Amino acid sequence: MAREDSNLHAERADFPSTHWSLMQRVGDGAGTNHAAALEQWLRRYMPALQTYLVRAKGAQPEAAEDLLQDFVLEKVIQQHLIAHADRRRGRFRTFLLSVLNNYATSRWRRETAQHRAPREPIVSLDACDASPGPGVPAGPEVRAFERAWAREVLAETVRRMERACEATGQAAMWGIFVDRVLNPTLHQTEPTPYEQLAARHQLRSPVQASNALVTAKRMYVRQLRLVVAEYARDETEVDEEIRHLREILAAGDA
Numbered sequence: 001m002a003r004e005d006s007n008l009h010a011e012r013a014d015f016p017s018t019h020w021s022l023m024q025r026v027g028d029g030a031g032t033n034h035a036a037a038l039e040q041w042l043r044r045y046m047p048a049l050q051t052y053l054v055r056a057k058g059a060q061p062e063a064a065e066d067l068l069q070d071f072v073l074e075k076v077i078q079q080h081l082i083a084h085a086d087r088r089r090g091r092f093r094t095f096l097l098s099v100l101n102n103y104a105t106s107r108w109r110r111e112t113a114q115h116r117a118p119r120e121p122i123v124s125l126d127a128c129d130a131s132p133g134p135g136v137p138a139g140p141e142v143r144a145f146e147r148a149w150a151r152e153v154l155a156e157t158v159r160r161m162e163r164a165c166e167a168t169g170q171a172a173m174w175g176i177f178v179d180r181v182l183n184p185t186l187h188q189t190e191p192t193p194y195e196q197l198a199a200r201h202q203l204r205s206p207v208q209a210s211n212a213l214v215t216a217k218r219m220y221v222r223q224l225r226l227v228v229a230e231y232a233r234d235e236t237e238v239d240e241e242i243r244h245l246r247e248i249l250a251a252g253d254a
Contacts, residue, residue: 045152048149049068049145050068052145053100055141056144067104071103091241143248146248147248153224154245158220160223172202172212176209176212177220180192181213181216194210228242
């Protein structure tokens, strides 16, 4: 397991000293990394926002997707939404939800009244803060949004961990993590016994398979912290956000 330990030390060294790294690249609005960062941002957070529009606003999935495309163009790209997010004013996702809620409300009011009144201006970003406005529900709709957000954060963590294991030749560790953690969690299967895992991955003993799982869990936690650090302010907020994500998922659909 020496190779695995050295790889984990390398991961720790790569932990960004400046957080909000993805947010910063999207917010810059320029540079060679901007387009890739924007694509990554959209892939990660659009599902949660679409969930909110469908659950809270009653939009059909196709209409929600169309509105989100316009939201990205007008707010994220043209008005540099990410650059307006003030980390001192609360969680980024709450700010994002507040802006989207105001945008959707204004958009649908305008479409309803477009034949009876002049075009209604879309609410300014300056009018939005990190606290949901009066139009943002505080009930199951927001909880659905937060669950979708949490699940995508965890999915991104798993994707990164799998890529890291592939890049460093740690297929056995990844396989053990899948059979002992992922499959039981996602598919309610029984964890594979360590004896079977040791034989499957040509390890010396079940103890070595158990040690590999310990290392895998540490890698998962580090990857999770890297993902959360892209939108949290500092390591203290990373800890708080991870606790909050766990609470969201533990609450289920209640």
